[in-house]
Amino acid sequence: MTDLTRLTAAETAAAIATGEASAVDVAQAHLDRIGAVDEKVHAFLHVDTEGALDAARAVDERRAKGEKLGPLAGVPLALKDIFTTKGIPTTVGSKILEGWIPPYDATVTKRLKDAGIVILGKTNMDEFAMGSSTENSAYGPTGNPWDLTRIPGGSGGGSSAALASYQAPLAIGTDTGGSIRQPAAVTGTVGVKPTYGGVSRYGMVAFSSSLDQGGPCARTVLDAALLHEAIAGYDPLDSTSIDAPVPSVVEAARNGNVQGMRIGVVKEFGGEGYQAGVMQRFNESVELLRELGAEIVEISCPSFKLALPAYYLIAPSEASSNLARFDAMRYGLRVGDDGTKSAEEVTALTREAGFGDEVKRRIILGTYALSSGYYDAYYGSAQKVRTLISRDFEAAFGTVDVLVSPTTPTTAFPIGERADDPMAMYLADLCTIPSNLAGNAAMSIPCGLAPEDGLPVGLQIIAPAMADDRLYRVGAAVEAALTGRWGHPLLEEAPAL
Numbered sequence: 001m002t003d004l005t006r007l008t009a010a011e012t013a014a015a016i017a018t019g020e021a022s023a024v025d026v027a028q029a030h031l032d033r034i035g036a037v038d039e040k041v042h043a044f045l046h047v048d049t050e051g052a053l054d055a056a057r058a059v060d061e062r063r064a065k066g067e068k069l070g071p072l073a074g075v076p077l078a079l080k081d082i083f084t085t086k087g088i089p090t091t092v093g094s095k096i097l098e099g100w101i102p103p104y105d106a107t108v109t110k111r112l113k114d115a116g117i118v119i120l121g122k123t124n125m126d127e128f129a130m131g132s133s134t135e136n137s138a139y140g141p142t143g144n145p146w147d148l149t150r151i152p153g154g155s156g157g158g159s160s161a162a163l164a165s166y167q168a169p170l171a172i173g174t175d176t177g178g179s180i181r182q183p184a185a186v187t188g189t190v191g192v193k194p195t196y197g198g199v200s201r202y203g204m205v206a207f208s209s210s211l212d213q214g215g216p217c218a219r220t221v222l223d224a225a226l227l228h229e230a231i232a233g234y235d236p237l238d239s240t241s242i243d244a245p246v247p248s249v250v251e252a253a254r255n256g257n258v259q260g261m262r263i264g265v266v267k268e269f270g271g272e273g274y275q276a277g278v279m280q281r282f283n284e285s286v287e288l289l290r291e292l293g294a295e296i297v298e299i300s301c302p303s304f305k306l307a308l309p310a311y312y313l314i315a316p317s318e319a320s321s322n323l324a325r326f327d328a329m330r331y332g333l334r335v336g337d338d339g340t341k342s343a344e345e346v347t348a349l350t351r352e353a354g355f356g357d358e359v360k361r362r363i364i365l366g367t368y369a370l371s372s373g374y375y376d377a378y379y380g381s382a383q384k385v386r387t388l389i390s391r392d393f394e395a396a397f398g399t400v401d402v403l404v405s406p407t408t409p410t411t412a413f414p415i416g417e418r419a420d421d422p423m424a425m426y427l428a429d430l431c432t433i434p435s436n437l438a439g440n441a442a443m444s445i446p447c448g449l450a451p452e453d454g455l456p457v458g459l460q461i462i463a464p465a466m467a468d469d470r471l472y473r474v475g476a477a478v479e480a481a482l483t484g485r486w487g488h489p490l491l492e493e494a495p496a497l
Contacts, residue, residue, distance in 0.1 A: 106203020185458025
């Protein structure tokens, strides 16, 4: 039989449905793969061997009874450790929640289980999703399977690395400033940030509530679409959830075609600071879209140049508010509670010990931006910039169907290279942040290897809010054309671990 870990999610589901393989066989194959390679990759923080096999066994039993199952029933998945999972740890990559066992499932977790998807475990991440490299995890960095000395992207590097190392065919990430798309770009995988409110945030530990969005990660566009439909949809438990039908993303992924579409190239995403090989592969992708029948239009969005500073006022401000709940009184770590200290002292000692440097940096910055006398100058001004960015998108989508750009300015950089330079680290999300500020949909797909270093480059596709299906239509067309040109999926070029 073909190596079960090398199948796509759609192929895996078909093999289980036809009886070629059982869900238990598939789960065990992936657990064995995790056992063989994850010591080197460190994609997982917790592997739920018993829970995964029990879930797989339940799928096999239901299938044997003739029950109707979902299209991904029995397919394994790696879940970012920011979603609560009843009975197994949720740490958010932080010491402050080390060992915490939630008493409930996040809505995304519940929908995965209801779909019969087998959760293998929880993946490594930058602490509280604050980072662009997965170096800020309290439990150590994750390596990029293309080169274990390099970063797998952040903050969801564990999920992207699990896909690229064939430890799981599907994964879930979250995207606050690019944390699904940026890891996808540097690992040669597919990552989608749905429209804000398209996937429930209930049970997703909050970083920046007006920006955070969960979404699918996969190795193919169709797999991402299948997972998108499994987790999306209205949730009354989330006040920001959109009460509207989920766009037909699977249909779009099965019928990728850009013939007659108008596709905008964002003028502001390019030039100084962009790696030459990244721009070369991006420009080739634009020409490919033209060959496939799209009309290419240059679009200027001048406010995008202000996105990075606006983001780094809004996100830390919301983080300083959200993280105030970690006070040692309710759950998680508690330090100094020996009976001699006040509650305030215990809280201070716990937060000092439990939060890492990047989290502290953002809390301090956000608290300052929200303080009396500075609110209007900083946070208020950033929100005005956010409005300008939304208007630039609105104007652009009045002219074109989707926008395209590089996903990241560079390929994966070496672990430790930017550890002492937060500003250089923040620049990794230069192209992705505007979509978070505006709340629209965006995707990253592989578009080749940079000639300088042989590492993956991502093509970003951006669509209007609630037009997520356009991402899949364009992404599937490009993916099919490039796979035909290369003769195989890009990941087949990754070195064996």
